[in-house]
Amino acid sequence: MKRVILATLVVFAAMPALACETVRVGDIEVEHAWSRATIGADRPGVVYLSIRNTGSTDDALIGVATPIAGMPMLHETVVSDGIASMPHTMSMPVPAGQTAALAPGGFHGMLMGLTQALKKGDSFPLTLTFETAGDVTVTVEVLGMGAKEAECPNAQP
Amino acid sequence: MTGRDLLPIPIRDMSFRLTDHNGQPFAPSQWLGRPTMVFFGFTFCPDVCPTTLSDISDWLADLGPEADRLNVALISVDPERDTPTILAEYLSNFDPRIVGLTGRLTGLEKAAADFRATFEKLPRDGDYTMNHTAGVFLFAADGQFTSIIDFHEDRRFAIPKIRRILT
Numbered sequence: 314m315k316r317v318i319l320a321t322l323v324v325f326a327a328m329p330a331l332a333c334e335t336v337r338v339g340d341i342e343v344e345h346a347w348s349r350a351t352i353g354a355d356r357p358g359v360v361y362l363s364i365r366n367t368g369s370t371d372d373a374l375i376g377v378a379t380p381i382a383g384m385p386m387l388h389e390t391v392v393s394d395g396i397a398s399m400p401h402t403m404s405m406p407v408p409a410g411q412t413a414a415l416a417p418g419g420f421h422g423m424l425m426g427l428t429q430a431l432k433k434g435d436s437f438p439l440t441l442t443f444e445t446a447g448d449v450t451v452t453v454e455v456l457g458m459g460a461k462e463a464e465c466p467n468a469q470p
Numbered sequence: 471m472t473g474r475d476l477l478p479i480p481i482r483d484m485s486f487r488l489t490d491h492n493g494q495p496f497a498p499s500q501w502l503g504r505p506t507m508v509f510f511g512f513t514f515c516p517d518v519c520p521t522t523l524s525d526i527s528d529w530l531a532d533l534g535p536e537a538d539r540l541n542v543a544l545i546s547v548d549p550e551r552d553t554p555t556i557l558a559e560y561l562s563n564f565d566p567r568i569v570g571l572t573g574r575l576t577g578l579e580k581a582a583a584d585f586r587a588t589f590e591k592l593p594r595d596g597d598y599t600m601n602h603t604a605g606v607f608l609f610a611a612d613g614q615f616t617s618i619i620d621f622h623e624d625r626r627f628a629i630p631k632i633r634r635i636l637t
């Protein structure tokens with residue numbers, strides 16, 4: 314049984330594969346939402362997931378929100394001349410007919426101001442806001458700190 | 471000028487002093503005699519650093535017992551927050567052959583200079599983050615620099631580069 318951060322989500326937690334399931338809003342499909350365990354609540358958490366735009370119109374991910382972080386935001390890791398930085402980004406393009414991802418070493422959800430440490434086996438809700446498709450809430454599974462990809466059958470990192 | 475115009479100096483000429491994640495003093499001469507793999511990072515970084523540590527853990531697993539001969543070290547670019555105790559807890563999530571190094575800011579500055587690496591503290595949202603050199607530095611057993619594994623480099627190229635310093 315998974316430990317769930319919000320008591321109201323216990324009903325969702327009973328379905329272990331939830332983070333591996335596909336959630337839809339409009340032409341947008343979101344799946345494989347996962348995070349890494351943190352040391353304490355002072356260090357930021359991270360969110361990765363995969364987005365597919367099945368429509369014929371470009372869309373964009375323009376925001377992330379979750380009750381477990383005071384300052385959730387979108388970042389993009391950039392390596393330039395061998396130096397890594399991760400600036401804020403206002404939006405991630407999700408072009409028509411294509412798949413885009415928050416993935417290690419690229420775009421990621423950055424959860425600043427965690428209300429508590431993220432432990433392996435936890436799950437929490439994350440609401441994504443798309444420019445065109447609107448809002449959709451997914452369940453994020455917390456994996457180990459060394460995880461590199463979602464633990465789903467046929468998962469893409 | 472970019473960070474890549476200059477190469478790290480040989481380990482035998484390095485003179486920085488840091489502390490390992492067990493609280494023991496560290497000097498670069500301890501690396502001599504074995505091939506060495508070093509990268510810079512910090513524990514407040516949730517994306518690049520765990521990804522690099524996972525990659526390195528996978529490479530070490532692929533190399534198997536052969537990799538026991540390697541020195542593998544993470545040098546923290548955030549000594550203010552990365553105490554040896556924090557580094558030890560953080561590294562317990564990855565291959566146990568990885569050693570964490572931290573210490574005084576002056577020690578880190580000297581280490582970065584020896585590696586020709588850079589790090590920069592940036593204020594952010596009432597807190598701060600660090601920009602830092604992201605590649606993995608490889609040295610032969612005699613301490614001579616051989617190559618860098620870039621952050622986005624395909625692992626098909628990473629393993630042969632490590633094998634080269636193991637032979």
Ligand SMILES: [Cu+2]
Nearest residue numbers: 388399423517
């Ligand atoms: Cu970030």
